[in-house]
Amino acid sequence: MRLLAVSGLILFLGLVDGAAQAHHGWAWTTGKNIEMTGTIKKxxxxxxxGILEVQVGPELWTFEVGQPWRNEQAGLKDGDLAEGVEIRVSGEPAADASNKRLKVERLYLGDKAYDLYPERD
Structure with missing residues (x-):
């Protein structure tokens, strides 16, 4: 009985972890990179x-950047990503084209590139 309970718990935790990975992973994207340039609004x-709201032409997009440790590892400093800053990004847009959301893999501030997910190259 105890073995059955432990097995059930392990299965449950695996399912919960899988759902969390799908939410925070790449499953919602197209799997193809695009480049965009815009101005950070929020x-x-x-x-x-991290979340950036970016004005790209007439549209407001949501750009997902890395966790704080990932942004720091890429070389970003406090204040680099601020309102009014022009940003160019490369990343994967949402598979649902009506969802103006992009998971940023690489971003550019001026001529300097910051690789948030170098393991995806």
Whole structure:
């Protein structure tokens, strides 16, 4: 009976972890990179990942950047991602084209590149 309970718990935890990975992973994207340039309108950095609202032409997009440790590892400093900053990004857009959301893999501030997910190259 105890073995059955432990097995059930392990299975449950595996399912919960899988759902969390799907939410915070790449499953919602197209799997193809695009480049976009825009101006940051709003910034919320933190966990589980940073969010930038970026004006790209007439549209407002949501760009997901890395977790604080990932942004720091890429070389970003406090204040680099701020309102009014022009940003160029390469990343994967949402598979649902009506969802103006992009998971950023690489971003550029001026001529300097910051690789948030170098393991995906």
């Amino acid at each position: 910034v919320r950095l933190g966990n589980p990942h």
